[in-house]
Amino acid sequence: GENVEQHPSTLSVQEGDSAVIKCTYSDSASNYFPWYKQELGKRPQLIIDIRSNVGEKKDQRIAVTLNKTAKHFSLHITETQPEDSAVYFCAASIGSSNTGKLIFGQGTTLQVKP
Amino acid sequence: NAGVMQNPRHLVRRRGQEARLRCSPMKGHSHVYWYRQLPEEGLKFMVYLQKENIIDESGMPKERFSAEFPKEGPSILRIQQVVRGDSAAYFCASSPLEKGTQYFGPGTRLLVL
Numbered sequence: 001g002e003n004v005e006q007h008p009s010t011l012s013v014q015e016g017d018s019a020v021i022k023c024t025y026s027d028s029a030s031n032y033f034p035w036y037k038q039e040l041g042k043r044p045q046l047i048i049d050i051r052s053n054v055g056e057k058k059d060q061r062i063a064v065t066l067n068k069t070a071k072h073f074s075l076h077i078t079e080t081q082p083e084d085s086a087v088y089f090c091a092a093s094i095g096s097s098n099t100g101k102l103i104f105g106q107g108t109t110l111q112v113k114p
Numbered sequence: 115n116a117g118v119m120q121n122p123r124h125l126v127r128r129r130g131q132e133a134r135l136r137c138s139p140m141k142g143h144s145h146v147y148w149y150r151q152l153p154e155e156g157l158k159f160m161v162y163l164q165k166e167n168i169i170d171e172s173g174m175p176k177e178r179f180s181a182e183f184p185k186e187g188p189s190i191l192r193i194q195q196v197v198r199g200d201s202a203a204y205f206c207a208s209s210p211l212e213k214g215t216q217y218f219g220p221g222t223r224l225l226v227l
Contacts (some may be wrong), residue, residue, distance in 0.1 A: 006156075032213065043118075043205065043218045044157065089156055093213065099170040100213035101147060104156035 002027045004092050006105025014113050019080050021108045023090035024072040032093035033066060033073050034102070039086045047088075048075070080112045116141065118208050118219035119188075126225045133193040133200070135222045139208030146189045147216060148181060151203040163189060196226045 003026045013019050025033075034049035050057045050064045050073065057064050061080075066073040077084055087109050091102040119138040127133050139146050144165050149157040159173040163183035174181065178196075183189040193200055203223045207216035 034215070036218070043220045046215060046217065049215065091157075099162045100145070100209060100211075100216070101159045101162055101170060101173075102157075102216065103159070104149075106156045 002030075002092075002094055002103050004090060004103045004105045006090050006108060008108060009106065010109045010111070012111045012113065013080055015080060015082060017080055019075075019077045019084070019110055019112075021075045021088055021090070021110075022072060023074070023092075023105050024070075025092040025103070026071070027092065027094060027103075028071060030071075030092040030094065032100075033064070034091050035064060035075050036089045036091065037086045038089065038107075044089060077110075080110075082112050082114050085110055085112045118143075118206060118217055120204075120206055120219035120222050122222060123220060124223050124225070126227065127196050128227050129197055130195050133196050133224055133226075135191040135193075135204050135206075135224070136188040137191070137206035137208075137219055138188040139206075140210075140217055143208035143210050143217075145209040145212060145214070146183050147207045147209070148189075148191050149205045149207065151205060151221070153202075157205060160191070193224075196224075198226050200224060201226045 006023045031052040036044035037047045038044045061078045063076040087107045090105040146163045148160040151157045161174045161181045162170040178194045180192045203221045205221045207218045209216045
């Protein structure tokens, strides 16, 4: 079945450094890839998303890149701050589905040390 | 514009009881998704509904679980005869479009004793 693999499961960086989280997906027909940030006990919040007709998207310190051929996409956070500490989830739409349902990765716990 | 609302935020049930979780989508959103999140894991799709219709319930367990999204009122996820394995956070998300961006509610944390 459809699957999304996310790495690493934990990531610790110093404040000001960059953080990169990578995901691979199995469904070559997937065309929508959102990233969510979830703080402890809170709701997942959309931070950035990308559709398959573009290869890169940037929003201030956050960027996402997509390689459709290799079926992987990555989240890049530059100039990390302690408030970036959270669990980050990638997701991919199911290409064969018309419903928009998402398959999520297992999550990456990002810790930004002051 | 209020975000997606869910209630209750926390629910404790004993084995065998029923759990009823409610989700009010954002204003103008007619597409609702339910996801389940086990501790230390990602979110797993359960069901997708539009007003008065279940569109995709491929992620829903075949027994004890049901969902509805009536013409008036919130979407409801119902779990009958709960078991300890049902303990999880249940999130709903709403979208204005069939394949649009999904906005999540705060979740209902179900604990089955």
